[in-house]
Amino acid sequence: MAEIFLSDDLTDSDRFEELESIREKLIAAGADVNPIEGKNLGQSVANVFVPKNFAPLWNDKVSENDVIQVTKQSSIFIGLLMDFQSPSEIEDCNKITKSFCEAMLEGDKAGRGNVVCRVLYDMFKMAFPVKSKAIYLIYCTWLQCASKKNSTYLLELEGSKVERFVEKLVKDWEISDVEIRSLRREYQACLHRLGRYQNAASAMEDLLNSYSDADITGAEAISDAKLCILQSILTEGEYRFDHLREIDAIQALKGTPIYDLLEVFITGDLEGFEKFMEGSDLSEIVLDQEKLDTLQRKMRLLTLVGLCKANPDTTYKAIQDKLDLDEDGVEDLAVRAFQLKLLRGRLDQGNERLSTTYSIQREFTRAQWEDLADKLTVWQNNLENVRLSIEEVQNVELAA
Structure with a gap:
């Protein structure tokens, strides 16, 4: 799809008129949206572009065509606001973009993922000012919404191109380390959700390796390291795990049940696995019966490998x-x-x-x-x- 370039010739009067059109369509869908008052365009848009005003769109009674029309018009309208140049104006637009993206997440949870991904895909192709974080917010939201059911509108998922995208974010948008890790986390989760397990494993290792020595004992690093271990040992077709020991963030888990479980899958057998499951505090490891069955099947195979x-x-x-x-x-x-x-x-x-x-x-x-x-x-x-x-x-x- 060609990149969408938005006009910068619109007056505030034109924008207020467009905003009123969006408000009326939201009301027609069942939303209770306050009247637009005052001459502060940014505040007026912020009052309309909140998740609760878009919530009625996700009702099954609203046709997909109507949902597409309103969300598409709203997404383009955000682009029309982005010709503002001052830091405060750009920050206001970032907040509006974030609020709209939160509404799209709610739409995805309500079963409108196909529409949401289509709108976010088109938004990603828009030309936003260099200092805006809109592209970052849109991409992170799209990653959270993409699934096998709605992946027709696929954004870039190739690892090397994502790395170049990250480099551009750091250079042009002054994205923080925490925000970059958030993007990497959503990227990894998206790959895993789409069943691209090998790529997801590489992305997870990139995420863990992005933590500094000072950060690997923090709550975020611990959570990511635990998830890395669980995803690895639960992924069908994966039976080699010793390389995970080389990651500092995982080494920091030594002495915890999840690290001990990893060691069982590297060196143990079925008997050792069963003893571990019986004698360890597994409150931090959420394993339902399906996951337990998967782990047991894998341990049977690994035990057979050990015997041979x-x-x-x-x-x-x-x-x-x-x-x-x-x-x-x-x-x-x-x-x-x-x-x-x-x-x-x-x-x-x-x-x-x-x-x-x-x-x-x-x-x-x-x-x-x-x-x-x-x-x-x-x-x-x-x-x-x-x-x-x-x-x-x-x-x-x-x-x-």
Whole structure:
């Protein structure tokens, strides 16, 4: 969609007339909006653009076309106000934009997400003054509203472009660190809600790494770090978690139940998980039955990985005893591990064995890194020897 450029030729009289038109449409939808009085345009707009005045629009009885018409007209009107230049006028417009965005959030919660995302998408394409925070407010609100059901109007979600957007916010709008983290938090939540789990995990790590050493023990950092751990261990298809230890904000959680739970998923087994769940204070970890079932399924798979890592030729009996499964349960679990690429190998049903040639490395310690470095050095030396041998053969052929 082309960028929308708004006219700066309108007089205050024109704006008052447009505001009155919006007020009348809100009243027609069922809102109780006070009459517009006085000559202070900013205050008059602030009195109309409050969430309660837009609330009747979210009623199912109001047609989607009417909702689009009023919200679209209101969003463009905000743009018409943004040709103000003084700091106080721009700040007043920022407050009006924020109030309108809060109304859009209420609309999303009421089931009008598709309309809201469309309006916010179009607003994001408008040309606002450099010093206005309108784009920041609109983008954060859109991130909160976007979902799989209403993601037709998708704004930019590519990580590198979002980083450039953040850089521009810092440079042009003097956005604070707290506001930037708020944007990063909404961006991460949006990706997770849209099912882009790998991107969401990267965005969460970017958020946690944005905290300074002085901030990692603050309430915001603690909350984000806890959420990072929970999202990671609950995400289907994710079975490697040792890299989370390297994040300072997560290290700051050492000694807490949520950090202990992370350690169970890095190094523990099903028995250790069940003992942890029985003996720990989990008041800070909100886990419903569905989440508990997910964690238990993952721990069964990780326990199987551990057994196969210790013994690549594992008997059904050993798996049955460890996981309290019957023969069919063992085979179903092994097939699932193969599908998830946690293991490679085959089921030797005749001998009731699980023969594996590969299992994921759940924890990559310093010793493993050193072993990998040694192997790479050997491969490099071997390649160098091959290169020298080829050169010798070529020299002999040339001499002949």
